[in-house]
Amino acid sequence: MSNDAGACPVIGVVLAIRGSVVDVRCHAALPRIFTVLHAGEQGALVEVMAHLDAQSVRGVSLTTTQGLARGMLVRDSGGPLMAPVGPSIIGRMFDVFGATCDGGPPLADVTWRSVHQPPPALTQRATTTQVFATGIKAIDALVPLERGGKAGLFGGAGVGKTVLLTEMIHNMVTHQQGLSIFCGIGERLREGEELYREMQKAGVLPSMVMVFGQMNEPPGCRFRVGHAALTMAEYLRDDQHRDVLLLVDNIFRFIQAGMEVSGLLGQMPSRLGYQSTMATELAALEERIANTVHGAITSIQAVYVPADDLTDPAAVHVFSHLSASIVLSRQRASEGLYPAIDLLHSNSKMATPGIIGAAHYALAQRMRQTLAQYADLKDIIAMLGLEQLSSEDRLVVGRARRLERFLTQPFSATEAFSGIPGKQVSLRDTLDGCERILRDEFAQYPEEALYMIGAITEAVDKARITAASAAPSSHPPAPSRSSPPPGASPPGTHGPTSGHAARPAHPAAAAPAPAAAFASVAAPTPAAAVSTAAGASP
Numbered sequence: 001m002s003n004d005a006g007a008c009p010v011i012g013v014v015l016a017i018r019g020s021v022v023d024v025r026c027h028a029a030l031p032r033i034f035t036v037l038h039a040g041e042q043g044a045l046v047e048v049m050a051h052l053d054a055q056s057v058r059g060v061s062l063t064t065t066q067g068l069a070r071g072m073l074v075r076d077s078g079g080p081l082m083a084p085v086g087p088s089i090i091g092r093m094f095d096v097f098g099a100t101c102d103g104g105p106p107l108a109d110v111t112w113r114s115v116h117q118p119p120p121a122l123t124q125r126a127t128t129t130q131v132f133a134t135g136i137k138a139i140d141a142l143v144p145l146e147r148g149g150k151a152g153l154f155g156g157a158g159v160g161k162t163v164l165l166t167e168m169i170h171n172m173v174t175h176q177q178g179l180s181i182f183c184g185i186g187e188r189l190r191e192g193e194e195l196y197r198e199m200q201k202a203g204v205l206p207s208m209v210m211v212f213g214q215m216n217e218p219p220g221c222r223f224r225v226g227h228a229a230l231t232m233a234e235y236l237r238d239d240q241h242r243d244v245l246l247l248v249d250n251i252f253r254f255i256q257a258g259m260e261v262s263g264l265l266g267q268m269p270s271r272l273g274y275q276s277t278m279a280t281e282l283a284a285l286e287e288r289i290a291n292t293v294h295g296a297i298t299s300i301q302a303v304y305v306p307a308d309d310l311t312d313p314a315a316v317h318v319f320s321h322l323s324a325s326i327v328l329s330r331q332r333a334s335e336g337l338y339p340a341i342d343l344l345h346s347n348s349k350m351a352t353p354g355i356i357g358a359a360h361y362a363l364a365q366r367m368r369q370t371l372a373q374y375a376d377l378k379d380i381i382a383m384l385g386l387e388q389l390s391s392e393d394r395l396v397v398g399r400a401r402r403l404e405r406f407l408t409q410p411f412s413a414t415e416a417f418s419g420i421p422g423k424q425v426s427l428r429d430t431l432d433g434c435e436r437i438l439r440d441e442f443a444q445y446p447e448e449a450l451y452m453i454g455a456i457t458e459a460v461d462k463a464r465i466t467a468a469s470a471a472p473s474s475h476p477p478a479p480s481r482s483s484p485p486p487g488a489s490p491p492g493t494h495g496p497t498s499g500h501a502a503r504p505a506h507p508a509a510a511a512p513a514p515a516a517a518f519a520s521v522a523a524p525t526p527a528a529a530v531s532t533a534a535g536a537s538p
Helices: 137-142 159-178 191-204 217-239 251-264 277-286 312-318 330-334 360-384 391-404 410-417 427-436 456-467 514-518
Strands: 009-016 021-026 035-040 044-051 056-061 073-076 083-084 113-115 152-153 177-183 208-213 244-249 296-306 324-327
Touching: 021 035, 021 044, 021 427, 044 410, 056 217, 083 217, 113 217, 113 251, 137 360, 137 427, 152 159, 152 312, 159 177, 159 191, 159 244, 159 410, 177 217, 177 251, 191 208, 208 217, 208 514, 217 244, 217 251, 217 277, 217 296, 251 277, 251 296, 251 312, 277 312, 296 312, 391 427
Parallel strands: 152 296, 152 324, 177 208, 177 244, 244 296
Antiparallel strands: 009 021, 009 073, 021 056, 035 044, 035 073, 044 056, 083 113
């Protein structure tokens, strides 16, 4: 594709314009499908999508059609949409046309490659299977990812998909010295700008490539930005022989852009308004993500689920391409359990004894069984209370609740908001902590000691601090109501009150004894705490 529109030969004129769809009457031979045309004086880029007859073609504009009119000249660029590849693309931010949009210097020593590439042949694919460690406890323990595989983060709006993607970028770059490519499809401009600043502040931008086609772009642009990012990832895998982490936010927007393009082209929609070619278009993109003998492209894709409905056709078609499906739960997010992963509905094809090992598989099955039993008991707890359960069921509830809190984790991406330093936990420490919780080694510890920690050893120190802060203090007895302390407001006024007025009369009642902080879950729970046992915030 030639970047100089003036040097391209004229092949026809604009015949009709309907939104982003442009029909062109050609004077010579018809251009091939996917050829990019320059239309009008401003050089609007139009990608040929169909041949209407022997003299006209129909295309979708990749840029705005404002100012375009019938009769304007159309020039042939001579090729499809191109993406830049080369060592200098690392650390830069691009749009769908390969132009830098970070204000940096011009690119040097790059070549241009078509964004329409075939998937690697079967003879080039690697047959070995390896686990991709993320450092996130909930994922590594129950939903292990595949090196060179595809994982999806399914969830509605506001459950933490982008935060989880950002954390994986941070872990990949800082701890595994790998390369990451972030592809933003149809998301907000604000999110892209914030992500760029966060990656720059964290110092991981020199090991990243960012490609954006945001929601203010035409549907044709959003439809091709994923192919442009994949072309760069394939260069790093096949030419540089590097392992690449490809993060896509959001693959649903790619399907949505295809639906808009299909509607603009006049094609008959399929179920729920989706295009009839959705499966083919999605496969053309997903099958290029593969593990070859040269390197691996490991993809983690955020998938927006409309109305939290996992039976939506877009979610169903994406499911078929994934090796791991991570479902994010709005209920867990409301309880403050981050990452808000639904541990029972998430699954991975890697979670087999032959891949992760018999010991890891057996432990994961015990964890799922404990969490499933707790889920079944939640309705009984909500109606009758925790004290109506048998002693064995109360032990199961205690294990499950401590397990849920241990699988929470502070992220580096949220350190500025939470004030808790982000932590990456090895698989060995994760499995050791889960095993010890299932053996009831931490049954005497408060649940808060396991919340938002790294390795299980941190729970001991956190519980000790909690017990020390709950120890009784030597405060003097509170003064009587008849003689308020100096500076206190008299009864019946609305002035500032003294901190001693709300303190119990007896010093020992100011805080529970240290032993109360380590109360066993097997003991009957007070009625006031019963309502929170079925899933209240920690």
